[in-house]
Amino acid sequence: MMYLDAFVHSPFWHSPQVWHALFITTSAGVVSAVVGVFIVLRGQSFAGHILTDVGATGASASFLFSINSWYGFLSFGLLAGAGMEALGKRTRGRDTATGLVLSFFMGLGALFLFLDTRVSNTADVTMSVLFGSVFTADPNTTPWLIGTSAATLLVVAAIYRPLLICSIDAEWAQARGIPVRWVGLLFMLAFVVAAEDSALAMGALLSTAFLMGPAAAGVRIAHRIGAAIGISALLAVMAAWLGVGLAYASYNWPPAGRGYPCSFLIADILFMEYLGAGMAARWRAHIRRLGGKRCT
Amino acid sequence: MLDVRDVHVHLAERLVLAGVQFQIEAGEFVGLIGPNGAGKTTLLKTILGLVTPDLGQVLVDNRPIRRGNPAIGYVPQKVHLDPDTPLRGRDFVALGLDGVRWGVPLPRRSRRERVERALGSVQALTYADAPVGRLSGGELQRLQIAQALVGEPRLLLVDEPLSNLDIRNAHEVVRLLHELARSRGMAILLVAHDLNPLLSALDKVVYLARGRSMAGRTDEVMTSESLSRLYGYPVEVMRTRGRIVVVGGPDMHLVPPEAADHAGLGEWEATTP
Numbered sequence: 019m020m021y022l023d024a025f026v027h028s029p030f031w032h033s034p035q036v037w038h039a040l041f042i043t044t045s046a047g048v049v050s051a052v053v054g055v056f057i058v059l060r061g062q063s064f065a066g067h068i069l070t071d072v073g074a075t076g077a078s079a080s081f082l083f084s085i086n087s088w089y090g091f092l093s094f095g096l097l098a099g100a101g102m103e104a105l106g107k108r109t110r111g112r113d114t115a116t117g118l119v120l121s122f123f124m125g126l127g128a129l130f131l132f133l134d135t136r137v138s139n140t141a142d143v144t145m146s147v148l149f150g151s152v153f154t155a156d157p158n159t160t161p162w163l164i165g166t167s168a169a170t171l172l173v174v175a176a177i178y179r180p181l182l183i184c185s186i187d188a189e190w191a192q193a194r195g196i197p198v199r200w201v202g203l204l205f206m207l208a209f210v211v212a213a214e215d216s217a218l219a220m221g222a223l224l225s226t227a228f229l230m231g232p233a234a235a236g237v238r239i240a241h242r243i244g245a246a247i248g249i250s251a252l253l254a255v256m257a258a259w260l261g262v263g264l265a266y267a268s269y270n271w272p273p274a275g276r277g278y279p280c281s282f283l284i285a286d287i288l289f290m291e292y293l294g295a296g297m298a299a300r301w302r303a304h305i306r307r308l309g310g311k312r313c314t
Numbered sequence: 315m316l317d318v319r320d321v322h323v324h325l326a327e328r329l330v331l332a333g334v335q336f337q338i339e340a341g342e343f344v345g346l347i348g349p350n351g352a353g354k355t356t357l358l359k360t361i362l363g364l365v366t367p368d369l370g371q372v373l374v375d376n377r378p379i380r381r382g383n384p385a386i387g388y389v390p391q392k393v394h395l396d397p398d399t400p401l402r403g404r405d406f407v408a409l410g411l412d413g414v415r416w417g418v419p420l421p422r423r424s425r426r427e428r429v430e431r432a433l434g435s436v437q438a439l440t441y442a443d444a445p446v447g448r449l450s451g452g453e454l455q456r457l458q459i460a461q462a463l464v465g466e467p468r469l470l471l472v473d474e475p476l477s478n479l480d481i482r483n484a485h486e487v488v489r490l491l492h493e494l495a496r497s498r499g500m501a502i503l504l505v506a507h508d509l510n511p512l513l514s515a516l517d518k519v520v521y522l523a524r525g526r527s528m529a530g531r532t533d534e535v536m537t538s539e540s541l542s543r544l545y546g547y548p549v550e551v552m553r554t555r556g557r558i559v560v561v562g563g564p565d566m567h568l569v570p571p572e573a574a575d576h577a578g579l580g581e582w583e584a585t586t587p
């Protein structure tokens with residue numbers, strides 16, 4: 019009771035930064051978790067890396083011009099998404115070319131980051147682009163982030179069934195009269211928003227933790243797509259809140275007064291969840307086998 | 315029901331179909347037979363509207379084809395499913411019912427019952443709750459058929475359903491399809507490269523070779539004379555113990571005529587009428 023009381027009245031809940039951090043990580047986490055299940059189904063996790071890496075270049079450029087970094091992430095992410103859509107099937111089997119274009123953008127990003135430190139004379143920019151900035155993000159971004167995440171979830175819900183068929187077998191989808199191209203385009207849009215929202219919250223380097231972690235765990239545990247999405251979203255929210263809570267508490271951990279990066283904590287929680295999901299899946303299969311034996 | 319008229323199809327500068335012609339009526343069970351690479355899958359894709367013919371046309375119910383016609387059910391030759399795909403058998407079948415609709419599916423009783431009936435008609439109820447990615451080839455084959463059936467099509471196109479099945483299951487699937495054609499008046503076009511498991515059930519054969527077709531009753535098509543005309547070189551159709559064997563066709567593992575020529579074994583050419 020005492021603990022509960024202390025928990026409810028903790029200054030944690032009265033800090034606007036904390037609330038912004040919770041909103042940012044939750045909305046980025048949920049949208050990534052939902053879109054992530056389809057990314058796993060479609061085998062597009064490499065595209066996730068491309069989107070966030072190119073997005074990071076945009077974010078580092080945005081600091082040069084003192085623009086909100088989320089716009090940098092999103093605009094460059096859209097550019098990368100459009101590029102991948104335009105090339106479409108032709109990128110398949112062209113890993114070398116893709117890798118080279120990617121390293122060009124990352125080189126550009128490095129240059130921007132270098133120029134950023136010259137202008138503002140601080141290493142914080144690099145940290146926030148690469149490792150996220152939940153506590154220091156511009157508060158004006160939060161409503162945009164929540165809005166785009168919600169809109170993206172609506173889009174995914176609207177194309178849910180055709181998207182599922184396209185993800186299983188594109189040719190079969192075409193035979194059934196599904197506008198495969200449009201569904202793919204809408205999904206790419208959802209993918210960009212999920213990747214860049216998650217890049218803002220987690221940083222470009224750790225954003226794939228949100229994109230892949232909960233979805234991979236959900237797909238391992240669940241045998242139904244709806245359940246996989248539900249579990250994935252739940253795991254993402256749990257990791258977000260636990261991560262923000264621990265990051266807040268970590269200001270009192272040794273070495274005192276520094277605090278641990280939130281994205282690092284969230285990524286680690288997501289990894290634990292993934293390991294837990296693996297164990298749950300094995301345990302479930304084991305129970306089934308025992309049950310099966312008894313039946314026969 | 316289905317009217318294929320003088321269809322020509324080029325793929326990558328190659329003439330794959332060069333004048334294919336046949337008709338199927340409601341309730342007919344038709345085998346589309348031909349060696350590997352004859353263009354059987356290409357022909358199905360043309361009927362589905364995925365491939366546009368360069369010449370000729372395909373009519374379904376006397377109207378030009380369009381993609382996504384719900385009157386046509388399609389069972390593709392192969393689907394690749396990851397073992398971890400989070401779909402159970404019944405979810406997979408349900409996608410055949412309303413998978414093209416927008417939005418999230420609502421659980422309705424009529425929907426569940428139709429899926430259940432389709433699962434029952436292919437005897438797949440025992441593994442309907444298992445993840446589809448982990449089913450055997452034969453089990454998945456049945457689910458694919460159920461998925462095509464659940465939309466109650468009037469024309470069913472099935473691409474090589476028997477290649478994954480052992481003889482017992484192959485006969486079982488043929489019997490099942492035969493019965494569906496009879497009881498529901500559904501026209502079925504089934505692709506196979508071996509005619510024999512189908513012999514007793516087929517109403518009609520469409521034989522495809524060198525881009526051209528020969529259609530009719532089995533005993534009309536499967537004669538040395540008509541197949542030799544189709545192949546353009548003499549092949550012999552033999553009947554032994556209720557089986558039909560085409561000797562000298564490229565689907566037999568014998569020396570093909572071109573290779574025979576090179577090897578100086580020119581008997582095949584020598585007997586050309």
Ligand SMILES: Nc1ncnc2c1ncn2[C@@H]1O[C@H](COP(=O)(O)OP(=O)(O)OP(=O)(O)O)[C@@H](O)[C@H]1O
Nearest residue numbers: 325326330348349350351352353354355356357507
């Ligand atoms: N998209 C394509 N582009 C170019 N050529 C193609 C394409 N699809 C098929 N082909 C060629 O067309 C020919 C017919 O192919 P198809 O898949 O229709 O044969 P099939 O009769 O179904 O053979 P199988 O029994 O092996 O399934 C083959 O030689 C194939 O190489």
Ligand SMILES: [Mg+2]
Nearest residue numbers: 354355391473
């Ligand atoms: Mg084929």
